[in-house]
Amino acid sequence: MGRIYALANQKGGVGKTTTAVNLGAYLADAGKRVLLVDVDPQGNATSSLGVDKSALSRSMYDVLIGAEPAANVVMLTARLGLDLLPSTPHLAGAEVEMVELTGREMRLRRALDAVRARYDYVLIDTPPSLGMLTVNALTASDGVLIPVQCEYLPLEGLSQLLQTIELVRQNLNPGLTVRGLVMTMYDARTNLARQVVDEVRTHFASSVFRSIIPRSIRLGEAPSYGEPIISYSPESSGGRAYAALCQELLEEG
Numbered sequence: 001m002g003r004i005y006a007l008a009n010q011k012g013g014v015g016k017t018t019t020a021v022n023l024g025a026y027l028a029d030a031g032k033r034v035l036l037v038d039v040d041p042q043g044n045a046t047s048s049l050g051v052d053k054s055a056l057s058r059s060m061y062d063v064l065i066g067a068e069p070a071a072n073v074v075m076l077t078a079r080l081g082l083d084l085l086p087s088t089p090h091l092a093g094a095e096v097e098m099v100e101l102t103g104r105e106m107r108l109r110r111a112l113d114a115v116r117a118r119y120d121y122v123l124i125d126t127p128p129s130l131g132m133l134t135v136n137a138l139t140a141s142d143g144v145l146i147p148v149q150c151e152y153l154p155l156e157g158l159s160q161l162l163q164t165i166e167l168v169r170q171n172l173n174p175g176l177t178v179r180g181l182v183m184t185m186y187d188a189r190t191n192l193a194r195q196v197v198d199e200v201r202t203h204f205a206s207s208v209f210r211s212i213i214p215r216s217i218r219l220g221e222a223p224s225y226g227e228p229i230i231s232y233s234p235e236s237s238g239g240r241a242y243a244a245l246c247q248e249l250l251e252e253g
Contacts, residue, residue, distance in 0.1 A: 001117050002035075002116045002118070002119035002122050003120070003121055003122070003142050004121075004122040004124065004140060004142050004143075005122070005143050005145050006124040006134075006138055006143075007019055007123060007124065007125055007126060007145045007147060008126045008137065008138065008144050008145075008165075009128070009147055009148070009161060010128055010161055011149070011157050012128030013149070014147045014148065014149040015147040015149065015185060015213060016126065016147050017125050018048075018184070018213075018219055018223075019145065019182055019242075019245075020036060020123045020124075020125040021036065021045050021049060021125075021228050022242040023123060023145075023246055023249070024036045024121070024228075025079050025082055025229070025230045025231075025242075026228075026242055026245075026246035027082075027246055027250070028079050028080065028081035029230055030247075030250060031081070032120040032121055033083075033120045033121075034081060034082045034083070034119060034121045034122075035074065035083045035084070035085065035118070035119045035121070035122045035123070036049070036077075036082065036083070036084050036125065037112070037122060037123065037124040037137075038085060038087035039060055039064075039091065039108065039125065039133045039136065040091075040125055040126060040127040040128075041091040041094075041127060041133075042087075042127070043086065043088055043089065046084065046087050046088075047223065048222070048223040049077045049078070049082075049226060049228070050077070050078060050227065051075070051077070051084065051086055051226075053086065053088045053089070056088055058072065058073045059088040059090065060087045060088075061087075061088060061090040061091045061093075061094055063107075063111050064091070064094050064098065064108060064111070064136070065093075065097050065098070069114060070085060070111045070112060071114060078226075079230075079231075083119075095131050095132045098132050104132060105132070105135050106139060106172070107136060109136070109140035112140050123145075124140065130161065134164075135164075135168060135172075138164070138165060138168040138172075138173065139168060139172045139176075141173070141176060142175060142176070142179075144165055144176065144177070144179055145181075145182060146158070146161065146181045146182065147213075148181050148184065149184055149185045150193040150212075151185070151192065151193070152192065152196065155196065155200070162178070181204055181207055181209065182211075183200065183208065183209070183212045183213065184212075184213040185213065185214075186212045187215050188214070209248055210244075211242075213241045213242065213245070214241055216237050218232065218233040218236035219236070219238035221233075230243075
């Protein structure tokens with residue numbers, strides 16, 4: 001049965017979507033069956049794979065609120081082995097609507113239970129908040145991948161995220177683990193970036209992936225072409241970094 005990982009961090013702009021999309025593409029290229037689940041109402045993971053959100057007749061909103069079977073909403077992407085459960089802006093209302101629903105924290109878990117056996121990896125891209133959508137993602141997951149931007153302010157919110165993960169573990173999902181922290185947007189020219197990496201590795205030791213994702217113009221450009229970095233610019237610094245991160249995840253499970 002496939003492993004389910006949520007990519008979570010309540011701070012926006014730290015590389016959650018970039019990591020979800022590109023890690024998924026490299027895992028698929030390695031022969032793994034991958035499902036990318038977009039539970040961010042912004043739908044950036046969906047558009048990053050070249051999908052027109054405005055043309056979708058069904059999305060994660062229908063799965064979470066309308067109880068539509070996930071299998072009916074899963075769509076193929078241009079990458080062989082990489083499937084998508086897409087998001088649209090309609091999902092923004094789900095946070096409010098789920099408050100009235102029975103078992104609201106478990107809705108994504110139940111939806112994915114029906115399809116996870118088809119995949120080796122399920123990656124969930126979450127919104128930049130610790131609201132109901134993120135709680136659903138954490139409740140549905142075996143582990144959490146935490147992208148951490150190599151700057152000071154993102155470190156401040158890390159403790160709050162870890163507290164939320166612990167609360168979910170205690171109350172909803174006892175098997176939830178922190179699979180690892182991914183250092184992103186690294187600029188080797190700055191002392192601050194090196195200091196942040198050192199501090200995170202000091203405090204979290206073996207929980208930090210060795211692979212570091214650099215700041216990369218190519219990584220920033222790829223979504224506008226609806227492509228992951230593996231097809232847009234695989235030899236760029238960002239492409240090589242995500243290839244290494246994928247290999248690291250495959251080696252360690």
